[in-house]
Amino acid sequence: xxxxxxxxxxxxxxxxxxxxxxxxxxxxxxxxxxxxxxxxxxxxxxxxxxxxxxxxxxxxxxxxxxxxxxxxxxxxxxxxxxxxxxxxxxxxxxxxxxxxxxxxxxxxxxxxxxxxxxxxxxxxxxxxxxxxxxxxxxxxxxxxxxxxxxxxxxxxxxxxxxxxxxxxxxxxxxxxxxxxxxxxxxxxxxxxxxxxxxxxxxxxxxxxxxxxxxxxxxxxxxxxxxxxxxxxxxxxxxxxxxxxxxxxxxxxxxxxxxxxxxxxxxxxxxxxxxxxxxxxxxxxxxxxxxxxxxxxxxxxxxxxxxxxxxxxxxxxxxxxxxxxxxxxxxxxxxxxxxxxxxxxxxxxxxxxxxxxxxxxxxxxxxxxxxxxxxxxxxxxxxxxxxxxxxxxxxxxxxxxxxxxxxxxxxxxxxxxxxxxxxxxxxxxxxxxxxxxxxxxxxxxxxxxxxxxxxxxxxxxxxxxxxxxxxxxxxxxxxxxxxxxxxxxxxxxxxx
Numbered sequence: 001x002x003x004x005x006x007x008x009x010x011x012x013x014x015x016x017x018x019x020x021x022x023x024x025x026x027x028x029x030x031x032x033x034x035x036x037x038x039x040x041x042x043x044x045x046x047x048x049x050x051x052x053x054x055x056x057x058x059x060x061x062x063x064x065x066x067x068x069x070x071x072x073x074x075x076x077x078x079x080x081x082x083x084x085x086x087x088x089x090x091x092x093x094x095x096x097x098x099x100x101x102x103x104x105x106x107x108x109x110x111x112x113x114x115x116x117x118x119x120x121x122x123x124x125x126x127x128x129x130x131x132x133x134x135x136x137x138x139x140x141x142x143x144x145x146x147x148x149x150x151x152x153x154x155x156x157x158x159x160x161x162x163x164x165x166x167x168x169x170x171x172x173x174x175x176x177x178x179x180x181x182x183x184x185x186x187x188x189x190x191x192x193x194x195x196x197x198x199x200x201x202x203x204x205x206x207x208x209x210x211x212x213x214x215x216x217x218x219x220x221x222x223x224x225x226x227x228x229x230x231x232x233x234x235x236x237x238x239x240x241x242x243x244x245x246x247x248x249x250x251x252x253x254x255x256x257x258x259x260x261x262x263x264x265x266x267x268x269x270x271x272x273x274x275x276x277x278x279x280x281x282x283x284x285x286x287x288x289x290x291x292x293x294x295x296x297x298x299x300x301x302x303x304x305x306x307x308x309x310x311x312x313x314x315x316x317x318x319x320x321x322x323x324x325x326x327x328x329x330x331x332x333x334x335x336x337x338x339x340x341x342x343x344x345x346x347x348x349x350x351x352x353x354x355x356x357x358x359x360x361x362x363x364x365x366x367x368x369x370x371x372x373x374x375x376x377x378x379x380x381x382x383x384x385x386x387x388x389x390x391x392x393x394x395x396x397x398x399x400x401x402x403x404x405x406x407x408x409x410x411x412x413x414x415x416x417x418x419x420x421x422x423x424x425x426x427x428x429x430x431x432x433x434x435x436x437x438x439x440x441x442x443x444x445x446x447x448x449x450x451x452x453x454x455x456x457x458x459x460x461x462x463x464x465x466x467x468x469x470x471x472x473x474x475x476x477x478x479x480x481x482x483x484x485x486x487x488x489x490x491x492x493x494x495x
Contacts, residue, residue: 001161018469039469041175042182044047044108048215048224048462051078051183054057055459056146056209057236060198061228062103068227071217074103075210078183078198081195085131086166092130095191096182097286099200107216118199120170128188129401132419135172135353141165141193143352145204146211154291158249163203183212183465185472192492215462225461227453229304234446237261237458242444244365248433248441249275250449255368256426264452265431273299275430276417277367279384281332281344282392283313283410285321291392292382293317294367296408297332306415314361316400318354327351330412334386336423342386347420357404367406368429374406420475 059075077099083092083396097105107114114122121141142164146392173179173194180190201207214225233242238253239261249256251267257265266272276297283290297303302312311329323329327372328348337343355361367374370381379393379401418427433445455461 002209016393029159034470038187038484039185039325039472040178041109041180042185043465043469044181045072045111045179045216046107046214047218047464047466048187048221049183049459049465050215050228050462051212053078053211054146054247056211057460058064058233059208059210060235061231062210064231065177065213065215065224065227068231069215069217069219069224069272070299071082071215071219072103072106074100074107074198074214076100076104076196076214077206078212079146081141081143081193082126083142083191084140085133085139088140090131092127092191095127095141095359097141097195097200098181098192098194100194101197101319104194104214105178105215108181109177110165110179110410111488112177114173114177116169116170116194118196119167120152120194120195121167122194123169123175124169124192128169129191129193130191133169133172135169139167139169140165143204146206150257165199165203167193167196185469198442211334213462221462221464228460228462232450232455232458232460234449236460237453238447241367241446243435243442246435248445250363250431250433250445251368251429253369254425255370255429256423257428257431258458259426259452260457261367261449262426262428262431264449265428266454268431269433271434273432274415274428275366275428275432276414276421276427277406277408278333278371278417278421279332279370279386281386282320283317284330284332285327288315288321290320290409291394292379293389293395293410294406294408295410295412295417296366296413297414297421298366299410299414300360300388302355302411302490303413306352306411306413306416308419310348310352310412312353312355313351314355314357314407314409316357316404318351320396323351323352323354325351327408331419331420333411333421335421341371345420347388355411357407362404362407362409363409364405366408366430390420419462 038366060074062073063091079097079099080140081095081097083095093389116122121137121139123131128134131139142162145163147160173192176193179192182190197210201209240251240253242249242251252258252261266274277294278297280293280295281291283293283295306312313323313329314455317323321329327350329351330346330348332346333342334342335345360366376382379398380390382388382390387418393461433441435441
């Protein structure tokens, strides 16, 4: 009886501590469960994912991999977009446009058979809410038009950066129908617009291509990546081996060969020849200037004997500028500087020789396929992705383009060109090989290039999406631990 007050205080403290511990554990478990359910709603039955926003590969890879791995695979096209209602009054940014087929919905939390026509779209509840859209309404989806060449790269095209699609809302997706689908964790409601993959690919000019693969089942990420690489081809990397007069040439639709690709291509054959062709703003001598021309850096008979500060020019350019051997030629060109801003640079090179417009000096294929430039018949329609003053283009420049297309007007050594125009996208636009064995040569060179590459160098490998999502959701345990510690601190302080 004498110590009853103290015993009562201890009993109440124990009861309070037990209540705090139980409540903290319950809170932590509840948060962890909620995050787990949200993660599962976001990824559904997907276990592994491959995503490469800037690289589009053959969608048919999914069929071969499904057979190899005995697992369901869905190819998708994933692009950033913005959406408006039919009147343009309500807008939503940060939209995720998803081009999918029935294989995508088979991997949803609960498999469903959603059929979409070419002009229809399924919206997530959050996106439908922002646009106040209901089934049957029309919405306008403006999708970023992808380019094989990064928008940050020099010479990347500015033509048709987006494409607009007017679509009818076929359904407002539920959580079990991948309404919240996403490859990265996000606590905000997803703004998803899901449409047929064929319609989206046609609209953005990427027929039969995909930039992401979703893999179900229980395959290992290493095994899945190995199976993918076994079926990977140069075409999936945007590479093409062209046959020319007495040579084979490895080119890329991305203009610049990725550095690992360039190194592998040069090592594929001992007598390979690197090429770097750059589109320059002007070639100037005194008060005279020839605007917008291709200049090629190459080690060949045309540049034999040149130093890094010397250049060879063709007869057309020499006549246009009134140039002679020994004159100083000023070259103006763009580079990507700090904060991805274009900076104009100049360099002066001494003219070492004047070469006739024949043979290699008149080869238009030395210029890569530059979007917005190579495909134009008229110079005044050029849109090479860098500022161009079309008023500077003269009739004689158009006549040169009509006759010689992108044949370079000046040549320098490869090392000199790479010193001037090296960039993070690569320092080669092509690699050439002497031809001799026909199809046998092509297969050998292709095999050598692919053998020297790896999934990591191309940025194509499966990541354990499900494992990472569940690991992130389990971190909610920390909330319970922190709550317990804080509550006990308050209790001790009070006692």
